[in-house]
Amino acid sequence: MQAGVQGPQWDLTSEYNNTDDPKIDADRQAIDAHLAKIEGLNSSLTGAAGEALIEPAQQVFKLNEEVSRLVGNLSTYASCRLSVNSRDEAAQKLQGGLKNVIKRAGEAAEPLSQFTLLADDELIEKFLADPVIAPARFITLHRRARRHELLSLKEESLVHSLASDGIHAWGDLYDQLSGTLRCDVLLGNETVEMGIAEAAGLLQKPEVETRKAAWQAINESFSEHEEACAAAINAIAGWRLEMGKKRSTTRPVHYLDAPVHANRFSREVLDALMACAQEARPLAQAAAGLQARAYGETCIGPWDVRAPAPGLADAAARSIPFTEACDVIRDAYGRVDGSMADFVQMMIDNRWVEGTVADNKRPGAYCTTFSRSRNPRVYMTYTGGASDVITLAHELGHAYHSWVMRDLPDSQRSYGMSLAETASTFGETVVRNALLERAESPAEKLGIVWEEMSALVAFVLNIPTRFEFETRLYDQRAQRPLRPAELCELMESAWSKWYGDVLDRPDPMFWASKLHFYISGLSFYNFPYLFGYLFSLGVYSHREQMGDQFFPHYVDLLRDTGRMSASDLAARHLKGDLCDASFWRASIDQVRPRVKAFEQLLDELSM
Numbered sequence: 281m282q283a284g285v286q287g288p289q290w291d292l293t294s295e296y297n298n299t300d301d302p303k304i305d306a307d308r309q310a311i312d313a314h315l316a317k318i319e320g321l322n323s324s325l326t327g328a329a330g331e332a333l334i335e336p337a338q339q340v341f342k343l344n345e346e347v348s349r350l351v352g353n354l355s356t357y358a359s360c361r362l363s364v365n366s367r368d369e370a371a372q373k374l375q376g377g378l379k380n381v382i383k384r385a386g387e388a389a390e391p392l393s394q395f396t397l398l399a400d401d402e403l404i405e406k407f408l409a410d411p412v413i414a415p416a417r418f419i420t421l422h423r424r425a426r427r428h429e430l431l432s433l434k435e436e437s438l439v440h441s442l443a444s445d446g447i448h449a450w451g452d453l454y455d456q457l458s459g460t461l462r463c464d465v466l467l468g469n470e471t472v473e474m475g476i477a478e479a480a481g482l483l484q485k486p487e488v489e490t491r492k493a494a495w496q497a498i499n500e501s502f503s504e505h506e507e508a509c510a511a512a513i514n515a516i517a518g519w520r521l522e523m524g525k526k527r528s529t530t531r532p533v534h535y536l537d538a539p540v541h542a543n544r545f546s547r548e549v550l551d552a553l554m555a556c557a558q559e560a561r562p563l564a565q566a567a568a569g570l571q572a573r574a575y576g577e578t579c580i581g582p583w584d585v586r587a588p589a590p591g592l593a594d595a596a597a598r599s600i601p602f603t604e605a606c607d608v609i610r611d612a613y614g615r616v617d618g619s620m621a622d623f624v625q626m627m628i629d630n631r632w633v634e635g636t637v638a639d640n641k642r643p644g645a646y647c648t649t650f651s652r653s654r655n656p657r658v659y660m661t662y663t664g665g666a667s668d669v670i671t672l673a674h675e676l677g678h679a680y681h682s683w684v685m686r687d688l689p690d691s692q693r694s695y696g697m698s699l700a701e702t703a704s705t706f707g708e709t710v711v712r713n714a715l716l717e718r719a720e721s722p723a724e725k726l727g728i729v730w731e732e733m734s735a736l737v738a739f740v741l742n743i744p745t746r747f748e749f750e751t752r753l754y755d756q757r758a759q760r761p762l763r764p765a766e767l768c769e770l771m772e773s774a775w776s777k778w779y780g781d782v783l784d785r786p787d788p789m790f791w792a793s794k795l796h797f798y799i800s801g802l803s804f805y806n807f808p809y810l811f812g813y814l815f816s817l818g819v820y821s822h823r824e825q826m827g828d829q830f831f832p833h834y835v836d837l838l839r840d841t842g843r844m845s846a847s848d849l850a851a852r853h854l855k856g857d858l859c860d861a862s863f864w865r866a867s868i869d870q871v872r873p874r875v876k877a878f879e880q881l882l883d884e885l886s887m
């Protein structure tokens with residue numbers, strides 16, 4: 281890599297000077313003291329009844345917030361240090377020491393959590409009357425929306441204690457299995473043995489033979505363990521269905537209730553969302569077809585879902601030094617509003633971005649925020665590709681989201697997964713358009729538009745494929761466990777339904793190779809991605825419609841993400857109805873001309 285391309289080292293000293301900073305010890309001691317107080321108060325919280333509960337509950341709430349703030353600050357610090365140097369022993373010790381603290385804090389918070397769920401409405405109103413607690417109204421009432429599912433205290437604690445060797449053990453088994461599985465990838469004339477993660481990395485290589493060989497090897501390996509995977513997926517789904525039945529005493533509980541609630545929207549919104557995906561399917565299939573054409577093919581294989589732009593784009597791309605990337609992002613953000621440009625400049629001036637290239641650095645990119653100062657940090661390895669510029673824009677979008685919420689109470693600063701990508705995708709879109717404008721050749725443009733097309737295909741075809749499979753799995757599992765062959769069949773038909781003729785062949789073992797189906801704490805880890813994608817495009821489309829009025833609404837929308845349902849947010853700030861197909865259609869209409877432009881680009885490049 282050329283000198284001067286990589287990004288700067290970040291500065292964490294606004295939080296702690298080093299791992300031996302006395303502030304760390306002071307924070308740990310403060311946590312211990314707060315926890316001891318909470319544990320003392322808990323006896324009155326479990327022993328008392330009626331109005332006598334309110335005061336201890338309020339005190340515990342305030343202490344809890346303080347504990348979370350301090351624990352959050354320390355663990356963010358430790359993980360930031362470990363990202364840059366995974367062998368940082370002092371940071372490892374700090375993080376290790378926090379594990380017990382986190383467990384203790386979790387247990388100490390349980391009685392309050394029971395109170396906020398079980399107390400009657402009148403008591404809750406009195407609890408929320410305290411001005412410090414009042415901002416927690418939305419999250420408190422939101423959690424209470426599923427109160428009707430609660431079992432008796434005894435039953436809940438029995439379920440909780442059995443879960444670790446029940447549903448979670450199946451998730452752990454899968455993690456163990458997929459983490460230790462080896463596979464044989466045929467590379468050229470040589471068979472190379474490697475772990476699944478390494479083979480999955482090959483799915484992003486530009487050579488189709490490599491991708492195909494990696495895909496085949498991964499599938500063979502999972503096929504050998506199909507019985508174990510089937511046992512796990514059947515048990516996980518079975519556990520949830522059985523729990524749903526047991527929780528259906530006052531009204532029926534559906535397997536989609538929990539994931540929809542966690543994302544803070546409704547079944548009607550989910551239906552409108554999936555209907556939109558259905559409508560957009562031909563467009564996404566066309567995009568996939570064009571991607572195949574760029575590779576000289578007529579259809580794509582399941583090994584192509586993460587394929588990069590063909591080599592041509594790579595060769596044309598010149599590397600963009602970090603400072604130049606910052607200029608591009610600052611200018612593009614500034615076109616939305618001057619204060620957004622100032623924000624980017626502040627992140628750079630404060631050295632709140634880590635972008636160096638170094639050994640021992642963990643891969644990936646993320647944004648995090650210190651819970652005490654509320655100062656964000658962006659982490660990545662910046663090497664100068666256009667995709668790095670877009671990644672930086674994406675993470676700065678997250679940082680901006682956090683920044684505009686920095687003065688809000690803690691209880692209003694966390695938001696569901698479906699809204700988490702709003703500001704990041706928005707920032708990404710703004711900067712991608714800026715990069716396209718400055719691209720000097722069609723080949724250079726190809727790399728940028730390619731990613732946009734891949735996103736369309738991933739969100740509108742791949743995500744619904746997973747959703748389709750998972751719903752049908754639950755429906756059928758309600759009768760009996762499914763055999764591996766039946767799971768393959770379900771998976772194949774889901775692929776065929778969504779991809780249609782543009783797919784060379786389905787990916788029958790995807791039910792086993794996709795980790796998301798085995799997350800024991802969370803079901804349907806798929807539709808929130810589609811929601812996030814279309815919602816952020818919807819926000820972007822309002823930028824054009826609303827002109828000068830857009831920016832204040834945008835900031836207010838971001839600020840409300842932690843204290844409103846997604847539907848209320850859209851109604852208030854975008855005058856949109858998430859249950860109405862036309863809201864989602866506007867998002868797809870944004871992408872339609874891009875697919876056309878992609879086709880023209882291929883024409884220009886004679887691909």
Ligand SMILES: [Zn+2]
Pocket residue numbers: 674678701704
């Ligand atoms: Zn993100």
